[in-house]
Amino acid sequence: MKRYQLVVDYICGQIQDLQLRPGSLLPSLRSLSQQLDVSKNTVIKAYMLLEDQGLIEPRSRSGFVVTRRCSAGEANLQPEPREVKLGATSLQVVAAAIDQTRVPLGSAHPAIQFPACRDFYKQVARDAYRFAGSDKPNSHYVQPPGLPELRRQLARRFQALDTLVSAEDIIITNGAQEGISLGLLALAQAGDIIVVETPCFYGNLQCIEALGMKVLEIPSNAKDGIDLELLGRSLEQWPIKAMLLNPSHNNPTGSCMPLENRKRLLQLANQYSVPIIEDDTFGELYFETRPATLKSLDTEDRVIYCTSLSKTLHSDIRLGWVVAGRHFDKINYLKYVTTMASPGLLQQSAARFLDDNRYERHLRTARRAYRQRYELLQEAICQYWPRELTSSTPQGGFLNWITLPAGTDCDQIFQQAHERKISITPGSLFSSDNSFRHCLRLNYAAFQPEERYLNAMKTLGELIQGELASSGG
Ligand SMILES: Cc1ncc(COP(=O)(O)O)c(C=O)c1O
Structure with missing residues (x-):
């Protein structure tokens, strides 16, 4: 057995036996490494894995705290093959993306306001004209x-x-x-x-x-x-x-x-x-x-x-x-x-x-724009959203993964946002076993600090706050 698995088993055991309850502070790296006779790096690795599972989370300065109860079997980090049963759950997300009246923070489409997109279709129009007149x-x-x-x-x-x-x-x-x-x-x-x-x-x-x-x-x-x-x-x-x-x-x-x-x-x-x-x-x-x-x-x-x-x-x-x-x-x-x-x-x-x-020219423009839009989105998150979340720091693309405290129901937030004409993507779609229901994905490809987007971010912030309150987060 890997050394970090030993630490994971130990902490999960303590959570299951209620010796560590939600909100309890985990042992410090030093004390646990001495107690279990493993290196501090091994404890860090185990804590990171437990954090990925949403069982613990860092609290600045004071270390890690337990976020939720742990079910039997969760200590076993070795994944097993299983059938996927997502069915057509994503169709609503995709359908929401087609609706141009929604604020498009959901489905992973690029921004199409770049001149190159228009140029491409002009090229298609010229070629179509030639095709139509072809004497083949x-x-x-x-x-x-x-x-x-x-x-x-x-x-x-x-x-x-x-x-x-x-x-x-x-x-x-x-x-x-x-x-x-x-x-x-x-x-x-x-x-x-x-x-x-x-x-x-x-x-x-x-x-x-x-x-x-x-x-x-x-x-x-x-x-x-x-x-x-x-x-x-x-x-x-x-x-x-x-x-x-x-x-x-x-x-x-x-x-x-x-x-x-x-x-x-x-x-x-x-x-x-x-x-x-x-x-x-x-x-x-x-x-x-x-x-x-x-x-x-x-x-x-x-x-x-x-x-x-x-x-x-x-x-x-x-x-x-x-x-x-x-x-x-x-x-x-x-x-x-x-x-x-x-x-x-x-x-x-x-x-x-x-x-x-x-x-090539278009790609250079798009890369610069997406990078700026990521920064603008982070500013809006800081301004309008509660503090209890982690936002990913992508090195490219136009997607931002938001992790909320374990137990938060982002399917609910998705539905409520949907009713308010804002599209986001609920985290539950991204695994076969619903592990990421407390996460959500934002698309910032077209994000601008304009009224439409800022109002949407404000509304989402309120929905998240409401959900955190009702889930006890
Ligand atoms: C990671 C990833 N792979 C594949 C695809 C499918 O791409 P395409 O639209 O080119 O079929 C997508 C579309 O969202 C994607 O995000």
């Missing part, structure tokens, strides 16, 4: 793997990321979501176990659910990403078929896995011969430096790389791409039998758009 004798599909010109443009972009990919390695898909589901279909079957980080983007959980696969949710934290120690033990224990990971500016936490951990992750993938589906949908939206893709570090062709234009430009373009490596033929075939092809017109326009650096 027959209609046809742009068969998978997709339009060669677009694949060449994408390969050129990969070179800038130090990722050795040629146009022949790329398959065009309908968004990243199609790439991810084709990757899963290529690697696993119903009943197989797929590792994900927890919390995890609900679309990925639903994809696993729809394919009848099981999920093994390994905790991740904002600093390090997925817990590699737990992952290593899980790979040892279970016949895991694939890992579906979102290491760069993760949805929902915004976390970015450090380079060293990425390398260690690939070592584990190699050691246990387990493929990784890398979901890099937010990778280009970094605030400071582009994180190395897992694909660029992959020396044994274990990574299937998936991304799209959905977060960087416009979700509705529905163009993504996969670098499938040794699984190319299978994924290409699956693409063909499931959706036949992606629209040729959009592929053509995307190829032209990527060709003349408009996309």
